[in-house]
Amino acid sequence: MRTYAELSPTPRTILTPGPVEVDPRVLRALSYPILGQFDPEFTALMNETMEMLRGLFRTENNWAYPVDGTSRSGIEAVLNSLIEPGDRVLVPIYGRFGHLLHEIAERCGAEVSTIETEWGTVFDPEEVIAAIKRTKPQIVAIVHGETSTGRMQPLEDIGRTCRELDILLVVDAVATIGGVPVETDAWHLDAVIGGTQKCLSVPSGMSPITYNDRAERKVLARKRVERGIRPPGCVEPEVPRRPIQSNYLDLAQLQDYWSPARLNHHTEMTSMLYGLREGLRILHAEGLEARFARHRLHESALVAGLTAMGLALYGDPACKMPVVACVTIPEGIDGESVRSMLLELFSIEIASSFGPLKGKIWRIGTMGYSCSRKNVLHFLGAFEAVLLRHGVKLPAGAALQAALDVYSEAR
Template identity: 75%
Template sequence: MKVYKDLSPSPRTIMTPGPVEVDPRVLRAMSFPILGQFDPEFTSIMNETMEMLRKLFVTENEWAFPVDGTSRSGIEAVLVSLIEPGDKVLVPIYGRFGHLLTEIAQRCGAEVVTIEKEWGFVFDKEELVAAIRTHRPKLVAIVHGETSTGRMQSLEGIGQVCRDLDALLVVDAVATIGGVALETDRLLLDAVIGGTQKCLSVPAGMSPITYNSRAAAKIAKRKKIERGLLTGGEEESLLRPVQSNYFDLSMLQDYWSSARLNHHTEATSMLYALREGLRLVLEEGLEQRQARHKAHEAALVAGVQAMDLRLYGDASCKMPVVTCIEIPEGIDGESVRNLLLQDFGIEIASSFGVLKGKIWRIGTMGYSCSKRNVLLTLGALEAALLRHGHKLEAGLAVQAALNTYA
């Protein structure tokens, strides 16, 4: 009979754009005893989590709670609940995850209009405004930070344009929330989706979301048609019930409200993890945390440039938490990644689509974003490149990073 050994994952230094290393205090929280989901002690934990999420998203929204599932579950819950069949949806695409928003919107039955930017760049405000005014969509869905290209889209002024034209603005902030400034209310964002496994340093398994009264009003109308409660004055013919049960935000509202109507069995240990992760973010302070991410990014970039490696993409829209590096000509990028993993226990990422095999992506996110990890990664990458015959002066990368820190 086959004997299965005790689980003993290898220790890793994870420097990818997600998942990242989990804060040990979060892992400890996940080991705490299970409570019943209607136990007053547990519902108090739910309430505290919602309070902290409002602070994370910088919002006064009534609705701020996690969807059980990985980040894609939050994206799908928001889109399937807000998009009715036939709605026109505008998706600006500048990387892989814009295509994901497009696919989900199409599955919701939307009339999807896309505009595309060359990978490595983002849209000017004027381009976005012109597209919104031209197409007059009911919903605009956009990625804040594209980990596939390491670029970040400015959202300044876009919310007001959407308000003026009565369009909802939905933002995928999975890769940026908790590491980069994002002020939901000031930017007039109608719905924002976050992720746990990136800058929050919590395992994948929940997707924090928030949405305002404009989004909630549409959800409420669809809830009425679903339950046969529309009055004669409401346009029943134009409404459709949400096609998903699990991802129906009106039902999740009932679960997260004071009513606590049963919808699913809450992922207890994951909620413990999220609560602790949020507590650590707020304990550090949003501005201080953002500054920490920028400081370690600067050291990493200095070290990369000291190795005469080229950074990929438009520097003016670089994500502070993801650094993309062009793989030098003649170097097998996967062989370098494998050497880093096998000999140093460090994981960095490759990329997707047109960038597959052309760039490396290094994440400096959450708990993984530390001086130790940056210096270790630079030293290991330098050694790996030398082993692969790339000419560079040994020692300069780490010294450049140390100078930045100094």
């Protein structure tokens, strides 16, 4: 066995749409000695985390807790627990992560209908409402912020319609939670999935979710207590008509684990829970409104700088996600070469995109702890230099002046 070097990661400025830089206070929290999962001191931290998640999701829901896995584990946990085989599910798609909802819903045995709109735009809510009335789904699943295209879908009207028609509305808010408003209760969202590694600035590894009584009723109808923890002498319980497929991602079991009963399921990720709790503590100390305003400010400075360089922003500006800027790669420029030079020489990471947008756009995230004046200004200076080095014609110096103007005006 060869010897392995001590871990010593190079410091990076991470301006992708996730994962982004982690708040140093969260990194410190990760390094604290662990507590046992049923230690009363630890379960108190779990309960505090639930309280803080309710505040984050703007909900009075009883259930708000993290699923122990990356963001798509939260999506799959919700869909797997809510979709009974044969259920009709409508997925409106406007980017890569809409396709993921389709994929997962299909694997859950749903009869999926999709509507698609051009990448770079979102749906007029009326189009979605028309599709709902046409396809009569039991569940609608939709992405709130599509990082693949940098667009954000208004949800309020869709939520009202789903509630009126008694349809469950599931929302993937992985990329927006903690950076822009996500109004679970006011928008009538029945289940919402968030992510840690984007606007919360906690490393990837947990997926905070919330769901209301309407969703819980469907979950409980499919509940089955696990073999091996049924009380002694317990008769074989009646198997529900369509039990939940997954054990690991079974909300009925997860909510028992997060309830005062603390029914044994997985072993909670103690260190990640420390990190999530600290990330939420920091978020509430900053205040949600102040946090959203910070994201808007740095977005303005970034966009002003990019525009001053003469670069074209991709997509419909009316539905731009405030935490991602997509830039059209200028004709004749190798986008990957630009990204590599930024990473290798400036230690700055930005993203490319997927599918039809591969090689067409760069994506620059301003999320959470990465969303700072320092990062925006460092990036604009570096980006200008790298683009000049690649032969792009641009007014040297203009980007930073434009961004500085935004910051001066904001004083």
